[in-house]
Amino acid sequence: MDTDVLVVGAGPTGMTLANELLLAGVSTVVADRLSRRSELSKAGGVQSRTLEAFDQRGLLEPLLETGNYPTSIGHFAGVPFSPEYARHRLPWRSVPQVAIEGFLERHLATQGIHVRRDHELTGLDQDGEGVTATFAGGTTLRCRYLVAADGAHSTVRSLLRAGFPGQAGKATVLSADVRLSGADQVASHTWTDDGDWVALFPLGTDPQGRELRRLVVGGPGRSVSREVPITEEEIRDGLRRVFGSRVQLLELCYSRRLTNAARQVEHYRHGRVFLAGDAAHIHLPLGAQGMNTGIQDALNLGWKLGAAVRGWAPEDLLDTYHAERHQVGAAVLRNVQAQSLLMDWVGTRDPDVLAAKELFADLTRLPEVQRHLGDLLSGMAIRYPMPGTDTHPLVGRSAPDLDLGPVRAYELLRSGRGVLIDPADRFAKVTDLWSDRVDRAGQGAGTEPMLIRPDGYVCWAGDPDDLEAALGHWFGAPR
Ligand SMILES: Cc1cc2nc3c(=O)[nH]c(=O)nc-3n(C[C@H](O)[C@H](O)[C@H](O)COP(=O)(O)OP(=O)(O)OC[C@H]3O[C@@H](n4cnc5c(N)ncnc54)[C@H](O)[C@@H]3O)c2cc1C
Structure with missing residues (x-):
């Protein structure tokens, strides 16, 4: 193998993924066909969950120090949210995509990952052991896994002949x-x-x-x-x-x-090849969701690929990437399509649509509706299906940033490892069996014990008898 993982595409999705793989300790190559980073203006809005994720990696402060990035007011179908109903610690910010890409590329370079530019992927061939990628000019690279983060017109998607159903742009x-x-x-x-x-x-x-x-x-x-x-x-x-x-x-x-074309790939996993970001889903950037969804795909996939390469991934861990992220992408497409309809882009001027739009605008002024829609767009409504979601409200959701006395819970997540918050020091013995993959924080009076995955989602809380099973489910066999 030339590298463990080849990431095709150095956009926000590919570079976030490379950073996750770096934390997971696996070798990574990022290849992009452009000879230099694009300066074209694309995304401008960064949502709460993405800001939170950068914070969990210790990257938020240094990113925000690179410029003057105002907080802004989101909207759903053109009806603005009122700041007084905002409930997330890190409200939407305008951080241009070029600033995020530049920041991530510099950060990766300081960690030894230099984007290989002028590397256009033109072919791929996978077998039971790995993937051979071919680049324009004929050079090849052999890797264990390949991730397509090569954008809306993904070459990898075409080479896989992956279904990309949805609707063509009408307006x-x-x-x-x-x-x-x-x-x-x-x-x-x-x-x-x-x-x-x-x-x-x-x-x-x-x-x-x-x-x-x-x-x-x-x-x-x-x-x-x-x-x-x-x-x-x-x-x-x-x-x-x-x-x-x-x-x-x-x-x-x-x-x-x-x-307003809206499409989503049918399968996020094709053997040893995974699709992420715009390569997996495209839609109108209404409510600033495309880049954010791609970055969050990368956060979900990174630690799982790391676990697979390091050899401790439970049997079906890699399949949970599709299970968790396909439904998130589908929900984003649905809310964008609902917005498109209500905004009547195509100009039907259909009285039924106009009546629905008027009623919707009235409803959107209600605080609870604003909060619901705000959660939807910000990524904070995401709840992954996992054992325990039916018994504890925290399970499946992004972890709260708990104050644990000497540290914040998010500071513990900077390592990219799992974290067990164990305020009463009750679970040292069981966690010791996973201490090479999970850190334990025995502080935090008044907080509830919980197990947090490397991507910041709670995967166990509540019944102590279920902790060992959860550790095995997400972190593999004990040492
Ligand atoms: C005007 C506009 C406004 C937007 N506003 C927002 C917003 O406010 N918030 C938001 O979240 N999203 C927004 N988006 C969407 C956002 O820009 C995209 O979702 C985001 O760029 C997707 O990132 P990505 O890394 O998946 O793909 P891309 O950014 O498209 O990156 C793909 C990379 O792959 C490379 N590549 C392609 N093919 C190959 C190949 N064969 N070999 C090697 N490399 C290859 C490309 O050169 C590129 O660098 C907006 C988009 C537009 C156009």
């Missing part, structure tokens, strides 16, 4: 990064009488010192072919129709049209 939306005057005076989400929607999110200050905003314009009168070039005049005209002369375009930095 387009315009997304542009702009410098504006007067934007502070207007609402972040505005509907016109014609049913068009205009959103303005702060993107912070870019490396050139420009204060940027993300402008998104969609609706019945706005959907044109993706091939039609976007002009400054189109943007000025859009702003004029909605805001009159109050908001003026100063500079157009980046723009593109996006379609």
Whole structure:
């Protein structure tokens, strides 16, 4: 083997995965076809669960120190959330994807992983022992496992002939990064009488010192072919129709049209090959979920691949990646499609849709509805199916950041190992049998004992008699 794991694609999914594999102590190669990192503006919104995950790895503070990244207000189907109902410790932030990618690439480089650029994967062949990847030019690389993090037009997905069912794009939306005057005076989400929607999110200050905003314009009168070039005049005209002369375009930095195509690969695992991020699911970036879902795919898969390579993975651990993440991806597609319908991108102006939209807007003002939708988009509603979910409310959910006296629970997760919170020091004997994979924290008066997987999800709490079974289920045979 040339390496344990080959990660194809150095986007946010691939680089997050490489960091997880590094923590798991397995050798990793990251290959990307681009000769240098793309500077194109894509994602701007980072959700609570992703921020939490970076915090669990000790990466959040250094990431936020790289720029000025404002917190922002999310929305569902164009109805903004009210900050007063927000309930997550780390609310949505605008951190541009380019900043995240640059940060992760530098972080990996300091740990000895240098992205192999100009490496376009063109072929793959797998057998019982591993995968042989072929790159343009004919070089090959042999690995135990290969992960496709090669984006929406995934070569790996095509080579596998993996089913990618869903719906083709029926409408387009315009997304542009702009410098504006007067934007502070207007609402972040505005509907016109014609049913068009205009959103303005702060993107912070870019490396050139420009204060940027993300402008998104969609609706019945706005959907044109993706091939039609976007002009400054189109943007000025859009702003004029909605805001009159109050908001003026100063500079157009980046723009593109996006379609509402929605697809998801049928199987996330194909033998020794796994699909993650946009290679596994695509949809309109409504509510800022694509990059976040990809990063969370990587967090779910990383430690499992690490366990398989290190030889302690229980029989079906790798299969839980599909079981856990396919349903999350499907739920994201469903909520994006529901938003698309309610926003009437295609411009049906169907009275039934308009009536549903009006009723929905009323419902969305209710605090409980806002909290529910906020949980859905932020990734905080995720609950993985696992033994114990029917008996304890914490099991399957992301772990709380408990104050354990000398440390926070999240600091313990920086190692990428499992953690047993054992406030009354009751489980030393049993955990000792897994001490090469699980750390035990015998502090935290007032907290409840719980076992946390390396990806930050609680996999046991409650009945002490079930702890040993949970350790075996997630961490393999005792030493
Ligand atoms: C305008 C816009 C706004 C968005 N806003 C948000 C948002 O606010 N929040 C959010 O969560 N998401 C958002 N998204 C979605 C987000 O950008 C994507 O979900 C994210 O880029 C997916 O990351 P990835 O690493 O899976 O794939 P990508 O970022 O596409 O990276 C794939 C990498 O693989 C490489 N590659 C491709 N083929 C090969 C090959 N054959 N061999 C080697 N390398 C290869 C590519 O060069 C690339 O570097 C937005 C998208 C757009 C377009």
